[in-house]
Amino acid sequence: MGRDLVEASPAAAAIFARADAALGENLSTVIFEGPAETLTLTANAQPAILTMSCAVLAAIRERLPALAWPTLVAGHSLGEYSALVAVGALSLEDAARLVRARGVAMQSAVAPGVGAMSAILGIDRAAVETICAEASQGDVVAPANFNAPGQTVIAGHVAAVERAGALVAARSGRVRPLNVSAPFHCALMGPAAKALEGELASVRVASPRCPVVANFDGRANSDADRVKELLVKQVDGAVRWEESVRLMAETGITHAIEIGPGKVLAGLVKRIAKEIKVLSVGDLPSLDALPTFLANAG
DSSP states (O other), X not given: OOHHHHHHOHHHHHHHXXXXXXXXXXXXXXXXXXXXXXXXXXXXXXXXXXXXXXXXXXXXXXHXXXXXXXXXXXXXXXXXXXXXXXXXXXXXXXXXXXHHHHHHHHHHSSOTTTEEXXXXXXXXXXXXXXXXXXXXXXXXXXXXXXXXXTEEEEEEEHHHHHXXXXXXXXXXXXXXXXXXXXXXXXXXXXXXXXXHHHHHTTOOOOOOSSOEEOTTTXXXXXXXXXXXXXXHHHHSSOBOHHHHXXXXXXXXXXXXXXXXXXXXXXXXXXXXXXXXXXXXXXXXXXXXXXXXXXXXXX
């Protein structure tokens, strides 16, 4: 991914070069060429997605320099770092080093085979919370991502996640075990949150040029002094994406741009707030479509 952007956009190419320098390695080669099993390692995937997202944003700003600052920015889990870079709160270099450390810490917080995650479909969030409380039985299991109505991801100890799945099935809900390397965004990530807090101690955070909707509470934040706290709490707290999108709708947002690889967030937004139109921009064809999308946005 990203090769077409680098060939067409000097600004995007500069982002990849800066990320490589910050990490002290040629991560861009892995991003462009693979192999997939190396790219998808948590320690590589997190800085790779961040770099790709920031490169797309740089290409957008290079092509459309008159594009006004957005009303709000937001990112899902790792994407919150890209959002913070986009509004000048974090430098690309600091963000790349942070998400590399974050990925390593999250991977090492729980031994392989101890934790699990499952997507719960067709059950409302209140019921999922009740089910998790019933299934815990001294273990950890809790909502990890409130993604959209009827779509909640849970995380915790393997046995507790399996017990919760059985309770969901008994209520005619659907359970999809996720192929993940660790149980993210739950209490088992406490050691990772502590490690990230240490990494953040020496990082400078500037005032965001527009508010960032935080994963931890689904609220818009413009206070530089709260950024580190919110990033730490995000690690072992649930991602409140549904609340984040509802806040956008309540603020009057009608059009949004999903920046980076994939179109997952556009699909979630459609389920949460159909009135918000989303264009996913992650390659040259979608970048070419952006002026028409913006013209329709008025």
